[in-house]
Amino acid sequence: MSSYISYDAIVVGAGHAGIEAALALAKTGVRTLVISITVDNVGYMACNPSIGGTGKGHLVRELDALGGFMGVAADACATQIRMLNSSKGLAVRSLRAQADKYKYHAFTKSALESADNLTMRQDEVKSIVRDGKDFTVECVTGSAYRCRAVVIATGVYLDSTIICGRSVQKRGPVCFPRSDYLASALGALGFGLRRFKTGTPARLAGRTIDFSRLEVQRGDEVPYTFSALTKKQPKNTTVCYLGYTNERTHDIIRAALGTSPRRLGLITGTGARYCPSIEDKVVRFADKPRHAFFLEPEGAGTSEWYIQGISTSLPPAVQRDIYRSIEGLEDVEIVRDAYAIEYECIDARELFPSFMSKRISGLFFAGQVNGTSGYEEAAAQGMLAGINASAYLRDMAPLVLDRTDSYIGVMADDLVTVGSDEPYRMLTGRAECRLSLRQDNADLRLTELAVPYGTVSDKRLKLLRKKKSEIKKCEALLCAQIPEQTVKALFEEAGEENARAMTAFDVLKRPRVTLELFDWHTKLFDGILPSARLEVYAAVRYDSYLKRQSAELKEKSRLENMKLDPELDYSTVGGLRLEAREKLNAAKPLSIGQASRVPGVTPADVWVLISRLRENII
Numbered sequence: 373m374s375s376y377i378s379y380d381a382i383v384v385g386a387g388h389a390g391i392e393a394a395l396a397l398a399k400t401g402v403r404t405l406v407i408s409i410t411v412d413n414v415g416y417m418a419c420n421p422s423i424g425g426t427g428k429g430h431l432v433r434e435l436d437a438l439g440g441f442m443g444v445a446a447d448a449c450a451t452q453i454r455m456l457n458s459s460k461g462l463a464v465r466s467l468r469a470q471a472d473k474y475k476y477h478a479f480t481k482s483a484l485e486s487a488d489n490l491t492m493r494q495d496e497v498k499s500i501v502r503d504g505k506d507f508t509v510e511c512v513t514g515s516a517y518r519c520r521a522v523v524i525a526t527g528v529y530l531d532s533t534i535i536c537g538r539s540v541q542k543r544g545p546v547c548f549p550r551s552d553y554l555a556s557a558l559g560a561l562g563f564g565l566r567r568f569k570t571g572t573p574a575r576l577a578g579r580t581i582d583f584s585r586l587e588v589q590r591g592d593e594v595p596y597t598f599s600a601l602t603k604k605q606p607k608n609t610t611v612c613y614l615g616y617t618n619e620r621t622h623d624i625i626r627a628a629l630g631t632s633p634r635r636l637g638l639i640t641g642t643g644a645r646y647c648p649s650i651e652d653k654v655v656r657f658a659d660k661p662r663h664a665f666f667l668e669p670e671g672a673g674t675s676e677w678y679i680q681g682i683s684t685s686l687p688p689a690v691q692r693d694i695y696r697s698i699e700g701l702e703d704v705e706i707v708r709d710a711y712a713i714e715y716e717c718i719d720a721r722e723l724f725p726s727f728m729s730k731r732i733s734g735l736f737f738a739g740q741v742n743g744t745s746g747y748e749e750a751a752a753q754g755m756l757a758g759i760n761a762s763a764y765l766r767d768m769a770p771l772v773l774d775r776t777d778s779y780i781g782v783m784a785d786d787l788v789t790v791g792s793d794e795p796y797r798m799l800t801g802r803a804e805c806r807l808s809l810r811q812d813n814a815d816l817r818l819t820e821l822a823v824p825y826g827t828v829s830d831k832r833l834k835l836l837r838k839k840k841s842e843i844k845k846c847e848a849l850l851c852a853q854i855p856e857q858t859v860k861a862l863f864e865e866a867g868e869e870n871a872r873a874m875t876a877f878d879v880l881k882r883p884r885v886t887l888e889l890f891d892w893h894t895k896l897f898d899g900i901l902p903s904a905r906l907e908v909y910a911a912v913r914y915d916s917y918l919k920r921q922s923a924e925l926k927e928k929s930r931l932e933n934m935k936l937d938p939e940l941d942y943s944t945v946g947g948l949r950l951e952a953r954e955k956l957n958a959a960k961p962l963s964i965g966q967a968s969r970v971p972g973v974t975p976a977d978v979w980v981l982i983s984r985l986r987e988n989i990i
Contacts, residue, residue, distance in 0.1 A: 373617065375516075376508070376516050376517060376518045377515075377516070377517050377518070378517070378518045379403050379404060379405040379406075379491070379517060379518065379519045379960055380397075380402045380403040380404065380519060380521065381397050381402050381403070381404045381405075381519055381520065381521040381522070381523065381757075381761055381762070381764055381765065381847055382404070382405045382407060382507070382509050382517055382521075382522050382523070383397070383405070383406045383407070383522075383523045383525060384405060384407050384497050384509075384518045384523065384524050384525060384526055384554070385406075385407075385408060385409075385499075385524070385525035385526040385527055385739070385741075386406050386408035386484065386525075386528070386745045387413065387414075387415070387416070387525060387527040387739060387740075387750060388415065388442065388493070388736040388739065388748075388750040388751040388754065389525035389527070389739030389740075389741075389750040389751060389753055389754030389757070390406060390408070390523070390525035390527075390738075390739070390754060391414070391415055391441060391442075391480050391483070391616075391751070391754065392435065392440050392441060392442065392738075392751045392752075392754035392755040392758055393492060393523045393525055393736075393738055393754040393755070393757050393758035393761065393921060394406045394418060394484060394487075394523075394825050395440075395441050395483065395484070395490070395758070396439070396440070396754075396755055396758030396759050396762060397489075397490075397523075397758045397761060397762050398487045398488060398489040398490040399439065399487075399489075399826060399827050400759075400762040400766075400825060400826040400827060401489060401826070401967075402489060402521075402761075402762050402765055403489050404489055404490050404491070404772070405491050405492075405493060405517060405519070406484060406490065406491070406492045406493065407493050407494075407495050407497055407509070407511065408492065408493070408494055408495075409494070409495075409496050409529060409544070409548065409549050409550075409551060409906075410494055410548055410549060411443065411481065411492060411494045412548070413477075413544075413545075413546075414476050414477060414480055414481040414484060414492075414550050415445070415476055415479070415480030415481060416473070416477050416545075416546070416548075417471065417473040417476060417747070418545035418546050418572065419476070419545075419570075419572045420572075420668065420678055420680055421470065421471050421472070421473040421476075421668055421669070421670050421671065421678055422468060422469060422470050422471055422668065422752060423442065423445075423446035423450075423468070423469045423471055423598070423748065424446065424467045424468040424469055424598065424745060424748065425456065425465060425466055425468045425748075426457065426464070426466045426799070426800060427466060427751070427779070427798040427799045427800045427802075428455070428466065428468075428747075428748035429465075429466030429467040429468060429598075429748075429811060430466060430779045430798075430809065430810075430811050430814070431748040431749065431751070431752045431780060431783075431798055432446065432467070432598045432748055432751070433467070433598060433811045433814040434752065434778050434779055434780050434814045434817075434818055435748075435751055435752050435755050435780070436598055436599045436600060436601075436665060436814070436815075437600075437815040437817070437818040437819045437822075438752065438755055438756075438759070438780075438818055438819070438821075438822040438827060438828070439812040439822055439827030439828045439829065439832065440587055440752075440827075441444040441480070441483060441751075441753045442598070442747075442748070443597075443598030443599035443601075443602075444598075444599045444601060444602065445476060445479050445480055445483070446469045446471060446476075446598045446599075447469070447597045447598050447599050447602040447603075447606050448475075448479055448606075449469075449471045449472050449476040449479055450469040450470065450471055450595070450606040451470050451472050451608070451610040451669065451671075451672070452469070452470035452590075452591035452608045452609070452610050452611065453467065453468070453469045453470070453591050453595035453596060453597075453606050453608065454467075454468050454591050454592055455467055455468075455596055456468050458592075461913075461914075462810050462811075462812065462906075462910045462913070462914075463800070463806050463807045463809070463810050464800050464907075465805070465810075465811065466800070467596050467598060467811060468593075468812065469598065469606070470610060470612060470668055471671075472670075472671035472672050472673075473670055473671050474670075474671045474672075474673050474674070475671060475672070481505055484729055488583045490678055491636070493515075494909045495511040495512065495513050495515055496509070496511055496512045496513075496549070496551060496552070496553065496554075496715070497509060497511055497512075497551070497553070497554050497557075498510050498512045498554070498557065499503065499553065499554075499557045499560075500522060500524075500554075500557055500558075500561065500735075502561075502732055502734075502735075505520060505734070506518050506519065506520055507519050507520070507521075507522050507734065507735070507965040509522065512553065518770060520734055520765055521734045521735075521736065521761040521762075521765055522734065522735050522736065522761075523704055523736040523737070523738060523754075523757050523758065523761050524554075524558075524735070524736065524737045524738070524766065524768055525737075525738045525739045525741065525750070525754055525757070526551055526554060526739070526740075527545075527739055527740045527741065527750070528544070528545060528568075528570065528713055528715040528740050529544045529545075529548075529550050529551040529714075529715065530550075530551050530554055530555040530558075530565075530715050530716040530717070530741065531551070531555045531716045532544050532545070532548065532550040532551075532714065532715040532716075533550075533713065533714050533715075534547065534711045534712075534713050535633045535638055535639055535683055535685050535712045535713070535714065535906055536633075536687070536688065536709050536710070536711040536712070537631060537633065537685070537686060537687030537688060537690075538631075538633070538636065538638065538687065540633075540638055543624065544713075544836050545572075545713060549820070551722050555716040558718065561732065561735075562731060563718045563719075563722060563729075564718070564719055564722070565716045565717065565718060566642070566716070566717055566718070566719060566743065567640060567641040567642070567715070567716060567717075568642050568643075568644075568714070568715055568717050568740075568743060568794070568795050569639060569641035569642060569643045569644075569712055569713065569714045569715075569795075570643065570644055570647065570712070570745055570795060571643070571647070571649055571683040571684070571685055571709060571710065571711065571712040571713065572683055572711060572713075573678060573679045573680065573681070573682050573683040573684070573710045574679060574682075574684075574691055574706045574707075574708060574709055574710040575670065575676040575677065575678060575679075575706070575707045575708040576667075576676065576677045576679060576695065576701070576704050576705070576706060576707065577595045577675060577676070577677075577704065577705040577706075577707050578669075578675035578676065578677050579675060580703050580704045580705045581667065581677065581698065581700060581701060581704055582700045582701075582703070583613055583667075584700075584768075585615075585699050585700035586614060586615045586667065586699075586700045587613060587614040587615070588611050588612075588613060588614075589611060589612040589613060589666065590611050591608030591610065591611075592608070595607070595608060597717050598672070600815060600832060600835050600836075601829075601831065601832060601835075606886055609672075610645075610665060610669050612666055612669070613666065613667040613700075614664060614665075614666055614667075615664070615665055615666075615667065615698060615699065615700055615701075616663065616664055616665070616698075616699075617650070617662050617663045617665065617682070617697075618661070618662055618697065618698065618699070619661060619662075620697045621694055621697040621698055622654045622661075623665055624690065624693050624694050624697055625650060625651050625654045625686070625690075625694060628651075628686055628687075628690040629651060629655070630684070631686060631687050632651055632686060632823055633685045633712065634685075639685065639712055639714065639734065640714070641714040641715070642794045642795070643712075643794065643795070644745045644791065644794060644795035644797060645794055645795075645797075645951060646745075646797045646799070647683070647745065647797070648683075648686050648796075649683050649685065649712070650663065650682045650683065650684050650694070651679075651684060652687060653806060656975050657683060661679060663682075664681055665679055665681035665682045665698075666679075666680040666681060667679055667680075667682060668680055674978055675843060676707050676708070679695070679869035681915065682694070682695070682710075683710055684709075685710065685711055688706070688709045691706060691709055691710055692706060693699040697947060704815075707812055710819060715740070716722075716735060717740060717741050717742065717743045718741060718743070719743070719791055720737070720742040720743055720787035720788050720791060720792070721787075721789070721791040723737055723742070723772075723787070723788050724770070724788065725752060725772045725773075725784050725785065725788050726756070726757075726760040726763075726770035726771070726772060727742070727756055727757040727760060727784070727788075727987070728757075728760060728761075728764065728770070729970075732766055733764070734761075735758065736757040736760065736761050737753075738750065738753035738754040738756070738757035738758075739751075739754060739975045741790075742787055742796075743787070743792050743795060743796055744783075744787070744795060744796040744797070745794075745795035745796065745797050745870060746797055746798070748798065749783060749796065749797065752779075752780045752783065753783070753784075755780075755827075756771065756773070756780060756784065758865070759771050759822065759825045759827060759917065760886035762825065762826070763825060768824070768825070771821065771822065771825055772784075773818075773821075775803065775804070775805070775975065776805045776808075776925065777809075777817050777818070777821075778809060778814075778817060779798060779802075779803055779809055781796055781824060782798075782802050782809075782975075783796070783802075784800040784940065786802065786974075788971075789969075790969060790971050790973075791971055792969055792971060792972070793972070799974075801974060801976045801977075802974040803975070803976065804834075804974075804975035804976050804977070804978070804979055805921060805925070806976075807914050807917050807918055807921055808914075808921065810910060812903065812906050812907055812910060813907055813910070815832075815835075815836050815839065816836070816839070816840070816907070819832065819833065819836045820836070821897050839901060839903055839904055839907075842900050842901040842903075842904030843904045843907050843908055845900055846897055846900050846904050846905055846908040847908055847911075849873065849876060849896055849897065850876045850877040850880075850908070850912065851876070851877065851908055852875065852876050852896060853873060853874070853875060854873065854874060854875065854876055854879055854894055854896070855873055855948070856871065856872055858874060858893055858894055859871045859872060859874060859879060862879065862885065862889055862890065862893040862894070863882070863885075863894055865889060866882070866884040866885050866886070866889050867884045867892075868882045868883075868884050868885060873965065875977070876890075876894070876896055880909060880912040880913065881895075881912060881913070881915070887905060887906065887909045890909075891905070897958050922923055924979070933963055933964070933965060934963060934964040934982065934985055935962065935963055936961055936962060936963055936964065936966075936967060936981070936985075936990075937990070938960050938961075938962055939960075940960075940990060941957065942956040942957045943957065945981070945984060945989075946984075947980040947983075947984070948977055948980050948981075949974070949977060951972050951979040952972065952973045952974065954972075955970050955971065955972040955973055955979075956970060956973060964978060964981060964982060964985075967981060
């Protein structure tokens with residue numbers, strides 16, 4: 373065996389978690405080695421070609437606020453950007469970018485290749501051994517390395533199998549090589565492993581799709597950005613399409629259920645509740661005559677289209693019949709079959725909130741190896757693991773984010789405290805403080821927390837300071853008196869009543885008064901940074917709710933011991949999510965405290981129970 377090569381830290385894996393961990397380490401001056409089973413999978417979008425979405429967009433903005441890279445990459449590689457839930461309140465709006473997946477891979481790979489303090493190596497890790505304060509990392513090629521910190525960010529590659537019909541192949545996503553040794557190496561270190569499953573839809577040949585029979589989905593006229601550092605607004609260069617399955621589609625699926633790998637015993641892993649296959653949708657929601665799907669372009673250099681919403685692992689012949697039963701896809705050709713993928717992961721309850729192992733100091737885990745799903749969840753964990761691996765090497769206290777200050781904190785707390793018995797996905801409903809955890813204030817909440825760790829650039833900090841200064845200017849104007857004539861014109865257009873001279877604060881409190889209408893009629897905030905205007909607008913609109921949220925948090929400890937009826941049927945409790953009802957009915961907790969610790973029950977669900985108890989509804 374060759375002699376050992378020494379680094380400060382080693383990141384195993386170069387997916388979305390590995391990228392953020394490696395760049396965070398390198399940015400803080402840590403000599404870092406990234407080992408990837410193939411460098412062709414760096415930042416590869418093995419599933420949907422997009423970044424962000426409901427709940428996930430919040431994670432990307434928070435990641436950017438901490439000095440992360442995903443938001444920068446998403447903006448640079450975006451082909452369409454949309455703000456989801458734009459008709460709803462600011463707290464649940466989430467940005468989503470359609471991305472050119474091949475450009476994204478090249479962009480992220482280039483970032484790793486050009487980063488100071490960072491070396492990239494294609495190899496497969498065979499073993500990780502703790503030797504005193506150091507780790508020895510050995511690869512299948514015989515190469516061996518020494519370091520003081522290791523970040524495991526292996527995604528879904530551990531002992532992974534791709535399953536399509538009766539075919540079971542020992543491969544990673546998109547038929548990349550899988551990791552054959554590391555799972556057993558982690559087992560040897562004492563980690564209990566679990567088998568999870570996810571899946572991906574087919575990729576369709578664009579020239580065989582009749583787009584004229586599908587509904588066009590365009591991006592926003594004025595696109596937002598994920599990163600505060602993005603100077604040039606992304607352009608919408610593509611459109612997506614909306615379509616629906618039908619009863620014929622469902623009949624084909626029902627007739628083919630006997631050929632499902634799950635029914636045949638070929639799939640044993642636990643799948644993602646919030647990303648079900650089309651066959652699961654048809655069985656679980658048998659009353660629905662149709663299910664929506666979206667056609668999304670894979671990138672500028674290919675004619676392949678991703679069909680979001682119709683993932684499956686049924687045999688290829690059945691897949692062909694399913695897709696061809698849909699309007700607009702009658703003559704479609706499948707380029708790549710849909711498949712399920714099973715893989716090994718750890719129980720994240722073995723980790724501290726810093727994502728470091730409780731038993732092995734210096735060993736960190738991030739991404740789908742922790743039992744999560746999604747690029748954004750992985751990247752956020754990678755950033756936190758990278759920051760904290762660097763902090764560990766520098767004898768600094770770890771950066772631990774609280775669930776009251778970030779969605780990343782919510783996710784970390786959920787994973788390491790409660791755990792998850794299925795692939796975890798971030799949802800706005802998981803955050804009990806979501807009114808204050810908005811996309812627009814991620815930098816105000818998090819950037820300064822990351823400054824001591826060295827991941828925040830001077831440019832980013834300068835932008836934050838400017839925003840804060842502009843917010844103060846804007847807040848000072850809230851006491852300004854708006855003339856009655858101006859208020860009348862504004863209220864007439866907004867559909868509000870009882871117009872009279874009033875302060876800017878009172879005008880903005882009115883439900884139908886948008887920031888755009890206020891700016892148009894009053895010109896009060898002219899010259900003030902748009903992001904600062906939005907922050908002040910949100911603070912005004914949520915003023916009473918935020919005060920109530922603060923009071924509720926103070927009461928939490930007292931309410932923790934509120935008793936629950938062990939015979940209660942939670943399916944009758946309005947406001948609870950379906951998952952929470954199922955898990956609570958199975959656990960039958962005796963108190964709010966016990967209910968809060970049931971896996972799958974979010975703090976938001978607990979607040980539903982508390983409010984119902986207060987009102988004597990349960």
